Amino acid sequence: MNILFVIENYLPHIGGVEVVFKNLAEGLVKRGHTATIITHRLKGTATEETINGVKVKRISCLGSRYLFTFLSIPAAISAARKADLVHTTTFNGFFPAWLAAKLSGKPLVATIHEVWIGKWREYADFGWLSATLHDLVERLIYLLPAVDKYVAVSNSTRKQLLQIGKKENRIITVYNGVDYNYFNPKKYDGSKIRKKYALQKSYVMLVYGRPGPSKGIEYAITAMKEIGQKLPAAKMLLMLSRDKQYAGKYKQLLQLISKLGLNGKIIDVEPVPHSELPNYIKAADCVIVPSISEGFGYVAAEAAAMGKPIVASNTTSLPEVVSGKHILVQPKSSREIADAVTSIHSGKYHKTPLKRFTIEENVRSYLSLYGTLVKGASKRTLLSIGRKV
Numbered sequence: 001m002n003i004l005f006v007i008e009n010y011l012p013h014i015g016g017v018e019v020v021f022k023n024l025a026e027g028l029v030k031r032g033h034t035a036t037i038i039t040h041r042l043k044g045t046a047t048e049e050t051i052n053g054v055k056v057k058r059i060s061c062l063g064s065r066y067l068f069t070f071l072s073i074p075a076a077i078s079a080a081r082k083a084d085l086v087h088t089t090t091f092n093g094f095f096p097a098w099l100a101a102k103l104s105g106k107p108l109v110a111t112i113h114e115v116w117i118g119k120w121r122e123y124a125d126f127g128w129l130s131a132t133l134h135d136l137v138e139r140l141i142y143l144l145p146a147v148d149k150y151v152a153v154s155n156s157t158r159k160q161l162l163q164i165g166k167k168e169n170r171i172i173t174v175y176n177g178v179d180y181n182y183f184n185p186k187k188y189d190g191s192k193i194r195k196k197y198a199l200q201k202s203y204v205m206l207v208y209g210r211p212g213p214s215k216g217i218e219y220a221i222t223a224m225k226e227i228g229q230k231l232p233a234a235k236m237l238l239m240l241s242r243d244k245q246y247a248g249k250y251k252q253l254l255q256l257i258s259k260l261g262l263n264g265k266i267i268d269v270e271p272v273p274h275s276e277l278p279n280y281i282k283a284a285d286c287v288i289v290p291s292i293s294e295g296f297g298y299v300a301a302e303a304a305a306m307g308k309p310i311v312a313s314n315t316t317s318l319p320e321v322v323s324g325k326h327i328l329v330q331p332k333s334s335r336e337i338a339d340a341v342t343s344i345h346s347g348k349y350h351k352t353p354l355k356r357f358t359i360e361e362n363v364r365s366y367l368s369l370y371g372t373l374v375k376g377a378s379k380r381t382l383l384s385i386g387r388k389v
Contacts, residue, residue, distance in 0.1 A: 177359030190283025
């Protein structure tokens with residue numbers, strides 16, 4: 001099969017969504033299929049290249065990913081004619097993918113990570129006008145007809161889609177895949193990280209990822225005040241994305257650290273290449289996932305794979321994903337985070353078998369879906385030709 005992906009971000013941009021589509025596209029290629037990515041062009045990247053067998057075409061968008069919605073339309077339509085199926089996700093790739101699929105008569109699959117309708121002010125660092133506009137755009141996206149299948153990355157997201165009126169037979173759940181060969185604790189040594197930051201005698205917590213408002217990082221930072229009182233040797237490694245879209249929130253978090261007098265307790269770590277991340281997880285005594293909302297929760301899955309105790313919010317998808325040594329806490333509760341870290345330090349936590357979300361199962365599920373939709377589209381085409389004859 002020839003699958004066309006229309007998504008606003010792809011490599012070298014790295015985030016949870018990009019990891020999902022990287023693993024899927026490369027998994028398809030390994031199985032003999034063709035995968036083409038149409039995405040927006042980042043400064044310094046090639047207009048076209050092939051990455052691990054995946055054909056990548058980047059659209060220049062004058063430095064604005066929002067323009068990708070319109071400037072990618074010609075390329076998406078052209079590529080869709082040669083594809084068997086079009087696959088997209090929210091937000092800026094959705095409309096060009098929908099239009100390309102509709103004009104070419106190809107099936108359309110949309111992977112949905114979270115539904116934020118009515119929650120943009122809470123989950124995004126936007127003012128009233130920007131939040132209102134994004135909310136409106138999201139509502140319009142779900143009004144577009146002819147989406148053959150919505151893929152929810154968790155049952156939590158599936159429930160959100162049902163709540164906004166999507167039909168049950170149009171939704172399936174396919175969990176994101178984790179590379180367990182990569183996130184293998186036996187391959188890494190955290191001692192160099194602990195030595196680098198003089199943490200040999202410290203109890204180390206790690207918080208990492210995007211500092212978007214939905215991630216609840218401020219609640220982990222505030223919890224450090226109480227944790228430090230109970231565990232004087234405790235230190236927190238804070239590794240947050242420095243992408244310009246999070247610059248405002250990142251600055252606010254640094255100001256909060258200073259305001260609470262935690263500069264000596266919280267170490268602001270420069271983001272590292274993905275290849276180095278497992279060393280930091282290995283170096284930690286526990287990982288905190290203080291999110292207010294998660295579609296899947298890669299941090300929780302990765303920490304569990306590395307065998308680390310986890311403190312995670314009891315919200316949205318996280319109870320589905322967390323496993324191993326863990327304690328779930330109420331979202332937005334710094335006090336419960338502090339209590340949970342103290343309990344884990346004392347060896348008190350819940351312990352469940354490791355939940356595995358493999359890339360192989362993820363790719364297999366998508367291939368099964370693709371095959372069903374492409375076969376159905378072929379039958380409809382034959383029937384249409386038969387009626388004309």
